[in-house]
Amino acid sequence: MARSGNGVEPPQPPGDGAPTAELPKVTDRAVGRARAIPEAAVARLAVYLRVLSAMADQGAVTVSSEELASAAGVNSAKLRKDLSYLGSYGTRGVGYEVEVLVSEIERTLGLTRKQTVAVVGIGNLGHALANYAGFPGRGFPVEALFDVDPDLIGVPVGGLPVQHIDDIPKVCAQKRIAIGIIATPPAAAQGVCDRLVAGGVQCILNFAPVVLQVPSHVEVRKVDLAVELQILSFHVARKAEQRHAGRSAAKRAERNGRAPANRAGQRNGGRATARRTPSNGEVV
Amino acid sequence: MARSGNGVEPPQPPGDGAPTAELPKVTDRAVGRARAIPEAAVARLAVYLRVLSAMADQGAVTVSSEELASAAGVNSAKLRKDLSYLGSYGTRGVGYEVEVLVSEIERTLGLTRKQTVAVVGIGNLGHALANYAGFPGRGFPVEALFDVDPDLIGVPVGGLPVQHIDDIPKVCAQKRIAIGIIATPPAAAQGVCDRLVAGGVQCILNFAPVVLQVPSHVEVRKVDLAVELQILSFHVARKAEQRHAGRSAAKRAERNGRAPANRAGQRNGGRATARRTPSNGEVV
DNA sequence: CCGATTTTGTGCACACGTTCACAAGCGTTA
DNA sequence: TAACGCTTGTGAACGTGTGCACAAAATCGG
Incomplete structure (x- = not known):
């Protein structure tokens, strides 16, 4: 959706269409703003879906936000907030039912009907x-x-x-x-x-x-x-420079830490992983 | 996937938010770091570079922020802010020298040395x-x-x-x-x-x-x-739903406008276009 | 030399996204 | 049934990124 330059929010209609849910929590600060899932969250939902599908294949029935979050490489608070855009499908003290989440995400992403x-x-x-x-x-x-x-x-x-x-x-x-x-x-x-x-x-x-x-x-x-490579190139350059000029402020104790970090998820401006296809072959 | 002893949680190193732990809220990043180019800006710089290279090939000597911005699909304010991260290489009342910008961006992105x-x-x-x-x-x-x-x-x-x-x-x-x-x-x-x-x-x-x-x-x-496609799928679904339930708030005057929209740049979470290669063949 | 014109550079306000922290709710156990 | 522990859902703080608007250069014309 084009984010118009002159600040005209497109008329996002209120039709929310959750199956069983009645009124959404209309926290609109402006007018008529029901709920719009942030673009960034949509991208992550796709990742969650892939992870969940894998878990389902392994026979998992429920997941906690903590588990799912770490598998998807995000922190649990963010994950819960993302899932909350779908509605309230979790059970406090227990977690989420894998099946339910999968189908809710599929529905939200419009995967219930094939896109040619x-x-x-x-x-x-x-x-x-x-x-x-x-x-x-x-x-x-x-x-x-x-x-x-x-x-x-x-x-x-x-x-x-x-x-x-x-x-x-x-x-x-x-x-x-x-x-x-x-x-x-x-x-x-x-x-x-x-x-x-x-x-x-x-x-x-x-x-x-x-x-x-x-x-x-x-x-x-x-x-x-090309852009992806150039962004990586930028980081290489930044690190090299940091290493050279490195003293004073930069003592980067962790710099060489070999721990499986992956904090803040994979750097990619808002993208993520795929889905299902648990056992297939070559990527693309 | 019961939590129990299954401590899959890898040794989350110092850095940041482990759940339920009093962690050192060190704002290490702030130290001495006068200029840090936002990730999003880096991605756009790569686009500017491509556009600028094309312009240079056509013999352009200077560009205004307005020109460059519209060619790159962003608004001029953002473009100027992005360029300002490089330093002040423009001339007020005139614009930017294409050559200068190209080499500054290349330097910043670390393109001066080949990355194997x-x-x-x-x-x-x-x-x-x-x-x-x-x-x-x-x-x-x-x-x-x-x-x-x-x-x-x-x-x-x-x-x-x-x-x-x-x-x-x-x-x-x-x-x-x-x-x-x-x-x-x-x-x-x-x-x-x-x-x-x-x-x-x-x-x-x-x-x-x-x-x-x-x-x-x-x-x-x-x-x-897969994620890209699913995001697109989400938008298709959202639009379809909007169209169905559509009336009330949605009068979408512009909906079918065929104007060369593309404001705010191509939706892609922070990515952009490529560079140089003015005449080559197949993409990838 | 001065004013008109153009265009950069940026302070500021706002919107968006992320993270924190905690009350609310559920299941379990005593 | 009541108390407890666990996990969700979310209000609010925070940080980042975006867009606006304008002062500050620089050029040009007279």
């Missing part, structure tokens, strides 16, 4: 994505592949024939594709994006290093290898 | 990564590949022979690998991670859907396809 996916750009990465059939466990079936290369058109990749990108609007509309994944060279990305939007795609996962322009009703998320 | 990269797990994704020779433009040369599969060992991928993961510590130490990329199945990830750490790798980019345990001096970033 299209991959555009069948290069190295696109190929990998297309072959990752069924995608994360289940729930995200890849139903269309596109590219410009004439040599690729018609060739089946991962069981699906590649189609031409000019057909994107038609095919996407017809197959009701919900999510488009862009894995094209940067130059082609915006054009592809426009076609996806024309085809009624609601969300885009963009691997191309470009800032896409989209209508406000389309959600875009970006994954950018 | 190793890729572990030569499956679909790993293959794609390995072939993406030279990586983002330049600056991140891939210098080692690893896998467990005996059939792969010795096979050259993207010009480099694949080595066995047991050799990770030795090879990484020898080649002074700075960044390790994990593209293995989830089950293998932690083991690989440990080996990378043993090899002296300082940063890890993790594509496996697992929460890695690492010593506190190692930086980890995670890229998780």
